Amino acid sequence: MMALIGVLLLASISGAVIWKRNGDKLLFRERGWALVILTIGTLLIIARLFHLPIPNPTDAIKALTGPIYRPIIAWIEEDTLKR
Known part of the structure; x- marks a missing residue:
């Protein structure tokens, strides 16, 4: 106190x-x-x-950019599996 x-x-x-x-x-x-x-x-x-609990700033950035980078990563992984 x-x-x-x-x-x-x-x-x-x-x-x-x-x-x-x-x-x-x-x-x-x-x-x-x-x-x-x-x-x-x-x-x-x-x-x-x-x-x-104090949120980590990187968690907020990850939550905001998640919808953008998830499809890109899936597309890259799919492309590398075809090779």
Whole structure:
């Protein structure tokens, strides 16, 4: 529980620094993206603290490209078996 409080406290402090630094220079888009990335990172750290399953990025890529490469691999294997 202390680790969760520490993560949230550090994320809040980092967010405040990002908000203040980029707000003074009128860098609204940079401030927004930095806070989005900080939020995603904080959520990933919290998920690891609670031992939640975090999907592997390569599994997502494999799921997206699976329908494309499976027929190609079957076609190549079929072609090599004919030779």
